[in-house]
Each structure stands twice: as C-alpha cells, then as structure tokens.
Amino acid sequence: MLRQTFHRCKGFRRPLSTIVNNSLDDFTVGGCVKEPKVIIIGAGLAGLSAAQRLASAGFKDFTILEASHRVGGRIETFCYDNKVLEFGAQWFKTGLNNSIFNLAMEEQLALQSDNNSAGIFLSPEGLPGIRQSVGDIGYTIFSEMKSKLNKMDCSADKVQRSVLDYLNLRIQQELATLSGPLQYDVYRVIYGLTNDLKAEIGIDLSLASALDVHGMASDSGRRVTVPRGMANLLAPLLREIPAESVHYNKQVDTVSWGTQVPTSPRALLMCHDTSAYEADYVLVTVPLGVLKSTADTMFCPSLPSSKTEAIKALGVGHLHRVFMEYTNPFWAGDQPKYRFARCMDEVNGPKGWASTISRIDYVNNTLAFEVSGQQAVEMENCSNEHVAMELTNLLRQYTGNWIPFPSNLLRSRWWTNKFFRGAQSYLGMQSNVEHQKELGSPVFAHNDPNNPILLFAGEATSIGSHATLHGARTSGIREAHRILKLTKAQNKI
Ligand SMILES: Cc1cc2nc3c(=O)[nH]c(=O)nc-3n(C[C@H](O)[C@H](O)[C@H](O)COP(=O)(O)OP(=O)(O)OC[C@H]3O[C@@H](n4cnc5c(N)ncnc54)[C@H](O)[C@@H]3O)c2cc1C
Incomplete structure (x- = not known):
C-alpha cells in the first residue's frame, strides 16, 4: 500500500531501501525464525521509526514504553481555533536523501516553503x-x-x-x-x-x-513546513505499528542488563508505576538531556565509561x-x-x-x-x-x-520537562563526531561479546544529522537493522 502511494508521487523515484540495507530487505521473522523480545524506550521519531521497520519485517514481539501520554516526542503540534502551532520541530529539507521529505511524499502531505x-x-x-x-x-x-x-x-x-x-x-x-x-x-x-x-x-x-x-x-x-502540522508525519508510522505495542505513561526508571544467571532475562526494565518488562534487546531512544540526568541511576550495571564520557561531552541546546x-x-x-x-x-x-x-x-x-540558548532556560523559569x-x-x-x-x-517547556531536558544535541568545544559514534554504539554483556543487549538511537546518535528529524528517523532505522542482523545471526540464517 505504502509503496503504491510512493510510486504515484511525482519525483519520488528511490524506494525506502535507500536507507535500508538490501540484504535485510526480504528478511522476515516467523516460521522457523525465532523472534527476540524487543523493548524500545521512547515513542519519538527514532523509537517509532525503529518499531515501524521491525513491524515491516514481521516482528510481533516488540513494545514501546513511552513516559508521556502521547507519541511524537519533540514533534508536538498543537491544533486549535483554526491554528496549527508547532511547539517542537517545524521544518525539514526537500530532497530524496532526506528521510522526512520521503515520508511526507509517501503520505502525500501538502508542503509549504518556509x-x-x-x-x-x-x-x-x-x-x-x-x-x-x-x-x-x-x-x-x-x-x-x-x-x-x-x-x-x-x-x-x-x-x-x-x-x-x-x-x-x-x-x-x-x-x-x-x-x-x-x-x-x-x-x-x-x-x-x-x-x-x-x-x-x-x-x-x-x-x-x-x-x-x-x-x-x-x-x-529547500526548507518546507507541513501546514496541517508536523504530527501528520507520524501517521504512516503509526499505521504500521500495532496500537497495543505502544504503552503510554510508562516512564522507565531502571534497566538491569547482562545478568550472569542463565535463567534470568537478558534485560529487565522497571517502570515508575512498578510494572516490569523483560527483553532480549533494549533500544534506548530517550533524549541526550535525559541520559545526562538519569544514566547514572537508570542502568544497572552502569554503562561503560566510554559511553558515559560521550554523554557528558556532547552538548544539549535550548x-x-x-x-x-x-x-x-x-x-x-x-x-x-x-x-x-x-x-x-x-x-x-x-x-x-x-x-x-x-x-x-x-x-x-x-x-x-x-x-x-541558555537564556531560554532562564525564560522557562x-x-x-x-x-x-x-x-x-x-x-x-x-x-x-x-x-x-x-x-x-502559550509556550513550550523543553527544559523543565524531565522527559526531554533540552531541545536538541550539539557539538560543543569539548566534543566531536567520535562522541556521537560512541553514544550510538551497542553495549554488550561481559559474557556475550557477540550479542549486544543495549542499543542506542535518537537524534544525538546521528553523525552529520544530529538535532534533526532526519537524524532521529535514520538512527531508529539503523538500530532496527542491527536487531534484524542479530536475529539472522542468532538463527544462523
Ligand atoms: C523547539 C524545537 C524545534 C526543533 N525544530 C526542528 C526543525 O525545525 N527541524 C528538524 O529537523 N528538527 C527540529 N528539532 C529537532 C527534532 O525535533 C528532534 O531531532 C527529533 O524530534 C528527536 O527525535 P527523537 O526520537 O530522537 O527524540 P524525542 O522526540 O525526544 O523522543 C524521545 C522520547 O523518549 C521519551 N522518554 C524520555 N524519557 C523516558 C523514559 N524514562 N521512559 C520512557 N520514555 C521516555 C520522551 O517522552 C520522548 O517521547 C527541533 C526540536 C525542538 C525541541
């Protein structure tokens, strides 16, 4: 259905596989392929894009845990009184190498030059x-x-x-x-x-x-906006993700991973409301600002020092x-x-x-x-x-x-909201692309160096496209592919 739509779109020539590894295109779970249990933390664009890719490969055993009552994260459109107000992202660039433009074309959204x-x-x-x-x-x-x-x-x-x-x-x-x-x-x-x-x-x-x-x-x-609201970009993703896979008001407090006990799950997540979830792979897509303020207490055991150094070095803007x-x-x-x-x-x-x-x-x-800038934090108070x-x-x-x-x-509050703690990542004077690369690297348990447990996506992990919607989406797809490859390897396909 989606492919039909996009073939009809004028100028839309390259299929989604421009950002999809071809060898994974035809790979689907089911039948004799054993499916791992995947938990995605965060229903922003990165989390939803990962889920959509897993769903399109036939995955059924995945759950998105979203701390708030809504999807979209830093895409937040407020429609009322015949007005469309964007509290978060409001434009993206045209061009076939921009995954957001492609998404808008697939959905046949009317666009307007900024x-x-x-x-x-x-x-x-x-x-x-x-x-x-x-x-x-x-x-x-x-x-x-x-x-x-x-x-x-x-x-x-x-x-x-x-x-x-x-x-x-x-x-x-x-x-x-x-x-x-x-x-x-x-x-x-x-x-x-x-x-x-x-x-x-x-x-x-x-x-x-x-x-x-x-x-x-x-x-x-060119810079373009979506006059009906950026939230419409999420519709094609949500159509492919089963509604029951998204769990709202599930603030993940702790992720215990890499236990030595063979009968224990590879990862166990505890939410603020005391509910617990087991997982083979945990995909973390929370914003960098959230990692800065909670990574010390969220992960047990702690993240490797190279990861925590990257979290510290990269900047969060306002x-x-x-x-x-x-x-x-x-x-x-x-x-x-x-x-x-x-x-x-x-x-x-x-x-x-x-x-x-x-x-x-x-x-x-x-x-x-x-x-x-820092003055935005001042204003928020x-x-x-x-x-x-x-x-x-x-x-x-x-x-x-x-x-x-x-x-x-009316105004946004991206800093005081504990599920964001800032607007977007930036490279400061003490950071470089190696930190972004490290932030997006998977984390392995000591006893299993070939099969990671913790995976990381989100705009801040996207080299060359951080702080953008395109970066968030491609990072989610990147990690979904990692899970597909790992699943293939585990099933020896
Ligand atoms: C004001 C503003 C303007 C912007 N303008 C543009 C623009 O014009 N163009 C552009 O390309 N980009 C823009 N951006 C950047 C763009 O919005 C982001 O890069 C992108 O939306 C990030 O997506 P994400 O999935 O990485 O993170 P998010 O959208 O932040 O998703 C992360 C999700 O994790 C959830 N979460 C947090 N903590 C937990 C927890 N403990 N447990 C469970 N869930 C949790 C959050 O609620 C959130 O839903 C803007 C951002 C802001 C704030």
Missing part, C-alpha cells in the same frame, strides 16, 4: 527600521557566510574553533569593504541574523564547535517557542517578516533572554517568537505574565508604537 526571506529589520530607534535595501545587503552577506561555514572542512584544524570565532573573522572582513553609514546598519543586520543560527543550534555560538554546522548545507534542499494571541490583532494579514537588528554585545553578552529573539512569525491572530510583558516591551521599543498586551500566551 518563508525565510530577509524581510524588514527593526532597530531600537523604532519604525520604519533599517532601510530595506540595506537589510537585503546584510541578509545576502550573512547567507553566503553561513553557506561557506557549512561547506568548510574544519575537521583537520589543530585547534577546535567556535562558530562565533569563524563568523567574527568573516564579518570583520565583509564590513571592511563597506562605507561608513552603511557599515553600522549592515553590522546590526548581520549580528541580528546570528540569532537565527543560535536558534538552529540552541546554544551561544561561542560555545558551539564549528564542527557542528559543518555539513548542514550538504542536504541542500530552544523555546512562545505564542502570543490577540483578540484584535494590530497587524494586517499580509505583514512582511520582521526581524531584529542587533549589536554584537547585545547578541553575545549576558543580556536578557529577549535579546536572543531573531524574528516575529505570524499564525492568524498569533505572534510567534523563538528564544534560544519566568511566569507567563513576565514573558508577555518582556515581549510587549520589546515590540514597543523596536516599533516605537504602543502595542497591546496579548489576550493569551
């Missing part, structure tokens, strides 16, 4: 803001700079440099070519735009390694969305995109969280803002009233107009 145009840059002097032609110059310079940074191979550098180090150097070179009055405004436009990049990574650019952004452009398609609703919107429907021009110390200094906001988006009667007041003051300062308070405010 309006990431230059727009109008507001300055603290109020409207009309920076001249459009000057904003366009700054926007073009920054886009080229970012694209060069993406393509730059800094892996051979002796000293690991931060994204900000690279950018600062290039920004100074670019500004030196401009005349006086133009220079100051272009400078503010460019530093305002660095907040966009900060939101993509989730941390101050001085703390993110240039290795983090290297390769981001290799997937060079990104929050804030939506302010107005009973009587004060803007016209066809509003241009507004962005904030900033000075360098405003963006990089210890200023308040509102200084990390790069632009304003509109969803009907609602304004949407993104707050990123503020009350809704305080957040509304700060954002209203920001709008008043940058427009020079009296702007009303919103009638309602």
